[in-house]
Amino acid sequence: MDFADAHACLQKVEPLVQCLTNKVVTNFTANALLAAGASPAMLDTPEESEEFAQIAHGVLINIGTPSTEQYGGMRAAIAGAQGHTPWVLDPVAMGGPKLRSDFAREVVQQHPAAIRGNASEIIALNGGAGGRGTESTANVNDALAAAQELAKKTGAVVGVSGPKDLIVDANQHVLIEGGHPLLQKVTGTGCALGALCAAYLGAYDDPFVAVATAHAHASAAGSVAVRSASAPGSFAVAWLDALYELDGAAIANEVTIK
Amino acid sequence: MDFADAHACLQKVEPLVQCLTNKVVTNFTANALLAAGASPAMLDTPEESEEFAQIAHGVLINIGTPSTEQYGGMRAAIAGAQGHTPWVLDPVAMGGPKLRSDFAREVVQQHPAAIRGNASEIIALNGGAGGRGTESTANVNDALAAAQELAKKTGAVVGVSGPKDLIVDANQHVLIEGGHPLLQKVTGTGCALGALCAAYLGAYDDPFVAVATAHAHASAAGSVAVRSASAPGSFAVAWLDALYELDGAAIANEVTIK
């Protein structure tokens, strides 16, 4: 898979990525986008989001801590994105609290270019039972059938994050091995990955390769980070550094594709 | 005091801690919980908070930057927590702005398992005069009588943070010495400590020991962090690393109990 080409396109386009995301990870997500070569815009109000989604290269909808006002912004951004701007759904804690689960089931009908979550979230979004909070209680293999169904129903590329990442569309799938368990000890690495998916989708024409490259980039940065950091505070810093320093060839070297 | 036993329980239970906290520290608090061995859920809407507080192991209510919507979430979470989930009140800037002071006086009646603040906040919550912003203008010794009264009135364990930390319940108190002044130069170390109190309370049966261990863990991490970091940016990173690396025996070695 041509990670190097997708990475080169990202560096060239510097995609403007509008993130409507949870309040825990706004800063970390913006920094991950900057480090990877994209340009973040964390704009999420009802009044401004439709207009902005029309000029952005990609949009992220992450439902980790939605407010009434932010739900309005999300609906506006998705409307603005229809037909020209690829948007990514990150259904955080899907299958847990009812309100967000209903919202995710509603907007998944509106043509996301990609859906990214852990195994429990993807299974729940496809109609199965959900997990607890933001942690997955299922594993990636459990989610393959659900991800394939979801890809067929929605037309989206589906990314399932875990110790291995699974990337699925209606016709194919791939497993990406890499990263490190410390990624789970830093809040927002998964949410930042959702934003990276939107960035690659905004810069590269093949959605399957774009989403796979986003996952490979994040995983590879984890593999690199752990060489200089063995605890979560310094690991988070090293992960951002590695997102910045890795080029396309290095990304390919750091992960295994199956 | 058996810090090692409480710390071992936290590692085993991996308590799910729901944080309704201020917008400045959501990321840092979640990272501190993850580093210490707990699982954060920063969920604070009126619609989802009652339901979630029923399944969480502990709940944090921190009034640093409340909005109308978040006040609704806080009332819902406290209602959901009643009778089974221990919740912690962190009355940030209590005695300053009127709205939050009224709110803290209201909810302190609803059986918090612990109250954590600086000396000025604890004195003000007990009915005395308050400080300026988030800084304490009183010292920990000044707050002993107020903390004891507050513990008797509410049934809560009261933690008063400062150069030394004072832990008080209706029958006993203890002083914990440790940490470093650079903790005051990193925003959110006190707020993260409130979340750690909720984590320990959710994992350990003795509330007094749970709250004391949370304070000892945070202080010990400060003592360790300053050995590799002499300025606030790197100190914050090292503090998260130390929260992760310290075991129960090391926590006990790093602090002095009086």
Add this chain to the structure above:
Amino acid sequence: MDFADAHACLQKVEPLVQCLTNKVVTNFTANALLAAGASPAMLDTPEESEEFAQIAHGVLINIGTPSTEQYGGMRAAIAGAQGHTPWVLDPVAMGGPKLRSDFAREVVQQHPAAIRGNASEIIALNGGAGGRGTESTANVNDALAAAQELAKKTGAVVGVSGPKDLIVDANQHVLIEGGHPLLQKVTGTGCALGALCAAYLGAYDDPFVAVATAHAHASAAGSVAVRSASAPGSFAVAWLDALYELDGAAIANEVTIK
């Protein structure tokens, strides 16, 4: 220009700086203020902001991610600041989305002590065409005439950030050279600079020197940070460290004034 005197005053006064700022940078801004020697209060509700702005030493209004509730807080804080507390306007993405552009044009009439933005934002606030998102599509030299007009119309000191920073009031201007391009790869360095302007204005009598010193302090910290960090994660940490470690003489040594 006497950076050392302004810096010494900041250390002595420890100004309380109320920040009504965007959700991406609350934590980083508070940490930058603490590192530089000020005391942050990130309080922005309609109910509490007027009262608090009266006791703060300085107020920051940053419109990066405004909500309806925060606009109310901003109007209240500006009202509370009138006549005694210097306030700073950071018109993020001015000239982009209409709602925030209208708001910035409204409040700029209400006597800000300083306005800080990139070249595109300053040109747009003065009535010219705007940029895209938070990035400047114009350069600092392009903004000189607009900044001078804006300074004359409003009475504010105007700071234009870029590879070189331009500081302008109705009668004079100065260029400050320093910093490093990695500052653009860390979200919130510009927003933190707005808060530092409010801190210096709250601690030092001469507004032109106060705003220039804030810019010099931030630039000098960038020049220092890059000596130990070559990627954005570690650079952000090193920048906070340098804000803390630099004294007034060192700030003067690290920048060039023209």
